[in-house]
Amino acid sequence: MSARIIDGVGHARRLRADLSTDIAEFLARTGVQPKLTVILVGTDAASRLYVANKARACRDVGMQSVTIELPASCTLPELLSVIDAANEDTTVHGILVQLPLPAHLPVRAVLERISVAKDVDGFHMYNVGGLVVGSTVFSPCTPFGVQKLLEAEQIPIAGQNVVVVGASNIVGKPTALMLMQKDATVCICHAKTRDLAQFTIAADILVVAAGRPNLILAPMVKTGAVVIDVGINRLPDGRIVGDVDFESVRLKASHITPVPGGVGPMTITMLLHNTLVAARASVDEAQGTKAPQ
Ligand SMILES: NC(=O)C1=CN([C@@H]2O[C@H](COP(=O)(O)OP(=O)(O)OC[C@H]3O[C@@H](n4cnc5c(N)ncnc54)[C@H](OP(=O)(O)O)[C@@H]3O)[C@@H](O)[C@H]2O)C=CC1
Numbered sequence: 001m002s003a004r005i006i007d008g009v010g011h012a013r014r015l016r017a018d019l020s021t022d023i024a025e026f027l028a029r030t031g032v033q034p035k036l037t038v039i040l041v042g043t044d045a046a047s048r049l050y051v052a053n054k055a056r057a058c059r060d061v062g063m064q065s066v067t068i069e070l071p072a073s074c075t076l077p078e079l080l081s082v083i084d085a086a087n088e089d090t091t092v093h094g095i096l097v098q099l100p101l102p103a104h105l106p107v108r109a110v111l112e113r114i115s116v117a118k119d120v121d122g123f124h125m126y127n128v129g130g131l132v133v134g135s136t137v138f139s140p141c142t143p144f145g146v147q148k149l150l151e152a153e154q155i156p157i158a159g160q161n162v163v164v165v166g167a168s169n170i171v172g173k174p175t176a177l178m179l180m181q182k183d184a185t186v187c188i189c190h191a192k193t194r195d196l197a198q199f200t201i202a203a204d205i206l207v208v209a210a211g212r213p214n215l216i217l218a219p220m221v222k223t224g225a226v227v228i229d230v231g232i233n234r235l236p237d238g239r240i241v242g243d244v245d246f247e248s249v250r251l252k253a254s255h256i257t258p259v260p261g262g263v264g265p266m267t268i269t270m271l272l273h274n275t276l277v278a279a280r281a282s283v284d285e286a287q288g289t290k291a292p293q
């Protein structure tokens with residue numbers, strides 16, 4: 001067998017074309033242009049590149065984006081006051097604080113400061129709780145992108161055995177919750193899991209987000225499984241690879257995502273989607289308060 005390679009770039013391009021149309025219609029109808037504020041603390045090269053990519057993606061679909069750069073030495077009160085200003089700015093619909101933050105800044109306190117209505121990453125505790133109880137305000141972008149890829153490829157989720165490798169708050173845990181909400185039977189593995197292969201081999205859908213090149217080799221994958229590789233690793237020679245040994249696993253899987261060109265482009269697409277949803281809700285809310293008389 002040779003797997004179908006899931007074209008994340010193509011799926012993202014189609015979704016972004018639809019978003020461009022929706023944003024243009026929204027702007028024409030309301031006079032409001034959706035706007036994302038990205039807050040970047042420090043000068044990490046990879047983070048700067050991601051943030052630049054997000055800003056370009058916003059412009060490409062007709063959204064405004066503002067990047068606020070703060071020095072790595074920035075204090076918690078300074079960062080919180082920047083978030084407060086974006087929370088209060090009615091022209092801003094989405095706020096994203098790029099992670100990771102410098103070690104001296106407490107990530108939970110920072111994320112919990114973002115207005116729930118502008119939390120387009122879906123990282124605020126309230127939005128995480130929404131995921132648990134199945135009534136989300138904003139779904140986190142990477143898991144949302146994974147779900148959209150599965151749907152676009154018409155891969156059934158209900159009743160499937162899903163194994164998620166990685167248990168972070170930004171990828172592994174929310175992916176497991178979202179697919180459980182779609183009635184999958186979900187198992188989460190992490191660095192302390194004993195005999196990882198015993199779990200991965202049972203997966204109909206294997207989602208890998210560990211940040212370890214070549215963690216998943218062909219003998220760990222069930223024949224015909226759907227393999228979603230979220231990992232992004234830069235090798236010493238400069239190449240970008242996922243967590244899955246693509247060349248061997250593609251001979252065993254039914255579907256596989258490449259890295260780059262798989263989940264990554266979908267993550268940014270779902271960020272754009274969430275920002276439009278936030279802008280729509282803010283206009284509805286403004287009209288709602290005017291409605292009574
Ligand atoms: N494509 C995209 O859009 C995105 C890609 N990424 C990429 O996805 C990867 C994961 O990101 P993120 O979740 O933020 O990373 P974290 O480092 O926060 O989490 C990694 C998770 O993987 C687990 N893990 C690490 N090593 C192993 C192992 N040998 N076996 C099993 N589990 C292991 C860790 O376990 P433990 O909890 O026990 O430490 C942890 O739960 C990275 O490569 C990142 O660059 C991230 C975000 C978006």
Ligand SMILES: Nc1nc(=O)c2c([nH]1)NC[C@@H]1CN(c3ccc(C(=O)N[C@@H](CCC(=O)O)C(=O)O)cc3)C=[N+]21
Binds near residue numbers: 053097259263
């Ligand atoms: N608050 C916050 N929200 C995030 O969503 C967030 C974050 N912080 N910190 C870092 C991670 C990582 N992340 C990626 C997004 C897109 C690609 C992406 O577009 N990747 C392309 C290009 C890869 C490349 O060439 O480097 C691809 O996979 O094809 C990758 C990674 C979002 N993250």
Ligand SMILES: [Mg+2]
Binds near residue numbers: 167
């Ligand atoms: Mg952990």
